[in-house]
Amino acid sequence: MTAVPLQPPRRLIEFSLDGQDTRVPEGSTILEACRAAGKDIPTLCEGDTLTPKNACRVCVVEVEGARTLAPACSRRAEPGMAVRTDTGRARHSRKTVLELLASATDLSTTPRAAEWIKEYGAEPGRFGAAAARLNEEPKVDNDLYVRDYDKCIQCYKCVDACGDQWQNTFAISVAGRGFDARISTEHDAPLTDSACVYCGNCIEVCPTGALSFKSEFDMREAGTWDESAQTETTTVCAYCGVGCNVTLHVQENEIVKVTSPHDNPVTHGNLCIKGRFGFQHVSQH
Amino acid sequence: MDLHFGDSKPTDEEREAVDALLGPPASAWEGGTERTDADLRWAVGGRAARERRDLLLPALHAVNDRTGWISEGALDYLCRRLTVPPAEAYGVATFYSMFAVRPRPATVVHVCTDLACAVNGSAGLRAGIEERLGTAGAATGGVSWQPSPCLGLCERAPAALVLRAGEPAPPPGADRPPAGGSDLRRRASAVVAPATAESVARAAAAPGAAAGPSAAMAVPQAGQDGLILLRRVGVVDPSSLDDYRAHGGYSALRRAFELGPSGVIREVTDAGLAGRGGAAFPTGRKWQATAGRPDHPHYLVCNADESEPGTFKDRVVMEGDPYSLIEAMTIAGYATGAHRGYLYVRGEYPLAVERLEHAIGRARSRGFLGDDVLGQGYAFDIELRRGAGAYICGEETALFNSIEGYRGEPRSKPPFPVEKGLFGKPTAANNVETLVNVGPILTMGAEAYAAIGTEASTGPKLFCVSGRVARPGVYELPFGATLGELLDLAGRPESLRAVLLGGAAGGFVRPDELDIPLTFEGTRAAGTTLGSGVVLAIDDTVELPRILLRIAEFFRDESCGQCVPCRIGTVRQEEALHRLLDREGAGAATDVALLREVGQAMKDASICGLGQAAWSAVESAIDRLGVYGTARGSEAGQGPRGDK
Numbered sequence A: 001m002t003a004v005p006l007q008p009p010r011r012l013i014e015f016s017l018d019g020q021d022t023r024v025p026e027g028s029t030i031l032e033a034c035r036a037a038g039k040d041i042p043t044l045c046e047g048d049t050l051t052p053k054n055a056c057r058v059c060v061v062e063v064e065g066a067r068t069l070a071p072a073c074s075r076r077a078e079p080g081m082a083v084r085t086d087t088g089r090a091r092h093s094r095k096t097v098l099e100l101l102a103s104a105t106d107l108s109t110t111p112r113a114a115e116w117i118k119e120y121g122a123e124p125g126r127f128g129a130a131a132a133r134l135n136e137e138p139k140v141d142n143d144l145y146v147r148d149y150d151k152c153i154q155c156y157k158c159v160d161a162c163g164d165q166w167q168n169t170f171a172i173s174v175a176g177r178g179f180d181a182r183i184s185t186e187h188d189a190p191l192t193d194s195a196c197v198y199c200g201n202c203i204e205v206c207p208t209g210a211l212s213f214k215s216e217f218d219m220r221e222a223g224t225w226d227e228s229a230q231t232e233t234t235t236v237c238a239y240c241g242v243g244c245n246v247t248l249h250v251q252e253n254e255i256v257k258v259t260s261p262h263d264n265p266v267t268h269g270n271l272c273i274k275g276r277f278g279f280q281h282v283s284q285h
Numbered sequence B: 001m002d003l004h005f006g007d008s009k010p011t012d013e014e015r016e017a018v019d020a021l022l023g024p025p026a027s028a029w030e031g032g033t034e035r036t037d038a039d040l041r042w043a044v045g046g047r048a049a050r051e052r053r054d055l056l057l058p059a060l061h062a063v064n065d066r067t068g069w070i071s072e073g074a075l076d077y078l079c080r081r082l083t084v085p086p087a088e089a090y091g092v093a094t095f096y097s098m099f100a101v102r103p104r105p106a107t108v109v110h111v112c113t114d115l116a117c118a119v120n121g122s123a124g125l126r127a128g129i130e131e132r133l134g135t136a137g138a139a140t141g142g143v144s145w146q147p148s149p150c151l152g153l154c155e156r157a158p159a160a161l162v163l164r165a166g167e168p169a170p171p172p173g174a175d176r177p178p179a180g181g182s183d184l185r186r187r188a189s190a191v192v193a194p195a196t197a198e199s200v201a202r203a204a205a206a207p208g209a210a211a212g213p214s215a216a217m218a219v220p221q222a223g224q225d226g227l228i229l230l231r232r233v234g235v236v237d238p239s240s241l242d243d244y245r246a247h248g249g250y251s252a253l254r255r256a257f258e259l260g261p262s263g264v265i266r267e268v269t270d271a272g273l274a275g276r277g278g279a280a281f282p283t284g285r286k287w288q289a290t291a292g293r294p295d296h297p298h299y300l301v302c303n304a305d306e307s308e309p310g311t312f313k314d315r316v317v318m319e320g321d322p323y324s325l326i327e328a329m330t331i332a333g334y335a336t337g338a339h340r341g342y343l344y345v346r347g348e349y350p351l352a353v354e355r356l357e358h359a360i361g362r363a364r365s366r367g368f369l370g371d372d373v374l375g376q377g378y379a380f381d382i383e384l385r386r387g388a389g390a391y392i393c394g395e396e397t398a399l400f401n402s403i404e405g406y407r408g409e410p411r412s413k414p415p416f417p418v419e420k421g422l423f424g425k426p427t428a429a430n431n432v433e434t435l436v437n438v439g440p441i442l443t444m445g446a447e448a449y450a451a452i453g454t455e456a457s458t459g460p461k462l463f464c465v466s467g468r469v470a471r472p473g474v475y476e477l478p479f480g481a482t483l484g485e486l487l488d489l490a491g492r493p494e495s496l497r498a499v500l501l502g503g504a505a506g507g508f509v510r511p512d513e514l515d516i517p518l519t520f521e522g523t524r525a526a527g528t529t530l531g532s533g534v535v536l537a538i539d540d541t542v543e544l545p546r547i548l549l550r551i552a553e554f555f556r557d558e559s560c561g562q563c564v565p566c567r568i569g570t571v572r573q574e575e576a577l578h579r580l581l582d583r584e585g586a587g588a589a590t591d592v593a594l595l596r597e598v599g600q601a602m603k604d605a606s607i608c609g610l611g612q613a614a615w616s617a618v619e620s621a622i623d624r625l626g627v628y629g630t631a632r633g634s635e636a637g638q639g640p641r642g643d644k
């Protein structure tokens, strides 16, 4: 059971979603309304524990009377609004965005990307073999986690999680601009010289696997990473008195990574370095 | 916040540059060199400094102006002073093209490669400069050069701008107040236009020596009767407040005080003034919405980040008649209930910055700005902010972020600026041309003003005519004049091939469409846009595909990178246009179809206007001009477009 914090009652507003009269609490996003109605809108940069950045634009929907499409993840439903989620225009943008992303970025570890590419008929190959790509080498500069920005879709989630939305450490930011923009420390210094405190909260929110545990990265390299053979056990971190929930991912009796339940009202998926990375001792006993 | 600083120390010069802006550090915690006893006993939280985060951009400028680039030590030092995490400040510094985070020579030559300059021989200029100064970015003889987007000198294309760090600016007006009170060494600059490789080399050797060309040169109509917005340009001494007043200056502000804030808004609304920045939003409505917000303080922002390729009208007004803008901002601030106005001028306009700084100082010392403007009990002051080379900062919400010391990335709307703008407060943002209309509205009255132009587009309008015309420059015409009439004034080229209306974010029209009335409604009816008032004439000496490629390159370069359709879409657009350089007809069809599909997604799904407009000029060239042998709707499976 998860505790549900009580909220002041919110007014319901009414709007039309794909022709259906829909009622949602005031302040809900179109995406929340869609999910409540059982509609599957693709999302990449949206994260359940973060303020939507609406940067990927894969969730766009058509709002009647609007000149451009609206990002479902962040646009709030307004009374009387008429929203269509499945128009040709919306589908075209989603398809193109998926094509563009897949043509520039390695989406091989992005959950559901392949499924959506298929569903929308996206053909990333059509931009030709010479199409510019990110072409980044993985950054392995510490023993805890790896930054493989070739897989980065610049969703800003790690920056937000490291910065004012959770950790308040501000070790990383976006540097450069346009296609050359990259997530970076100051002067592109190695993580070990940065303000990073290795809480790993950025890994927790990264939607693409651009940020991953060193253990996972090494096993993928070696071809031994096998999610289907893994079990997940949620327990309480044993280190300090805070008592955060940790989820241990175990493959062949070894902890291979640690996540944290996002619906925990205290930690929202965040941990500290000990809970996140200090699992070696478990295997040593 | 985990502030973590490296071991690199600032040099004395860098420290001095920052301290000249921020004052000496209060303690060792803030980067002071000596630890006092008190420092050892308690740490300061930096809260006061954090509240001045908006000084980050000026601080980066201070260092860059002094040494030509921003070193690790300097960045660390200003982060300490302002309590800004270094990673964030690095993200900000690398966002702007005028800053460097690697060593480079003090003298940097910016060579415009944009539309008007491309049409007038920037390629040759570039080659000549390459011969003398080596490849772009290389340091040859203490000088480096870089290709630059539009410098706003289109009427004198091809243009170059020389910036040298660490030298005092050339002595401008005689009565210039001491900048910052100290001998604040700033960079020297030289505008070279029209430029040759020789004149650029000469200016690079001594950038302080050249006096910039006068603003009047950009106004072929200068001194003519009947001008409203340009009437003082080339007529008054831009450094003299008294001369400005002798030519009717500050009578509008007095009228504003008579009318009261709501009276001013009523006049502006009745005059039908619509924003001249491109969106044509009714100014009175914007002011009303800002004035009525219960949340305080309110801010006024003047968007002088004119960076649309082909646009230079705001520069000419700011250089030639700076007080008119200061007065208009004061009126706008008064009407919207703001006590502080931010004037954000693009970094590539050193002369405008200087004239405005000077004008603000004079106005302040004479009681036209300050705690009690004209003794009316209204407090208003203006902070001038210099941009640092980012077209996107002309987007109003990106401009707010830039002022606040963040990366100049647009915010999502809603919420709109009138509700949550600068520093999260109600903000009225207007561009220069819009604001300078306010003075005439108040002096001539809403009715007389509304009688100018057409019913839906009232008042006078400034146009920036460049390209292959005999007399390029800023023209003022009442709304409703036709494109042909304007071109005739400027000297139409013999074999006109096309006109780019509204700049890189606008669209091309054909020579047989010159009867398009230059109004918001007229251009819309013709399936194009007035945009910011750019009129770039192209004749048949110009290779259209190259111009399209330059437009694509521009958008790719200037995309902030926040959203996928724009960040990657602009790259794919440029790649396709590259392939199309030597393809036509059937061979081109696949790439044209690809351009359409990517373009549609950019238009529909991008966060801001940059991405939304990044394909419009190319689209119009395909649909209206039939470039690549694909006139309207001729390729398979495509219906006619552009008429939505």
Ligand code: SF4
Pocket (backbone or CB within 6 Å): A151, A152, A153, A154, A155, A156, A157, A158, A159, A183, A202, A205, A206, A207, A208, A209, A210, A211
């Ligand atoms: S590293 Fe991951 S979380 Fe960070 S921006 Fe890239 S994709 Fe997003």
Ligand code: SF4
Pocket (backbone or CB within 6 Å): A237, A238, A239, A240, A241, A242, A243, A244, A271, A272, A273, A274, A275, A276
């Ligand atoms: S994750 Fe960190 S803060 Fe949470 S219980 Fe474990 S040691 Fe304590």
Ligand code: SF4
Pocket (backbone or CB within 6 Å): B392, B409, B410, B558, B559, B560, B561, B562, B563, B564, B566, B567, B606, B607, B608, B609, B610, B611, B612
């Ligand atoms: S459209 Fe382009 S410039 Fe605008 S937010 Fe998106 S990436 Fe940035």
Ligand code: FES
Pocket (backbone or CB within 6 Å): A042, A043, A044, A045, A046, A053, A054, A055, A056, A057, A058, A059, A060, A071, A072, A073, A074
């Ligand atoms: S999920 Fe909505 S824009 Fe990315």
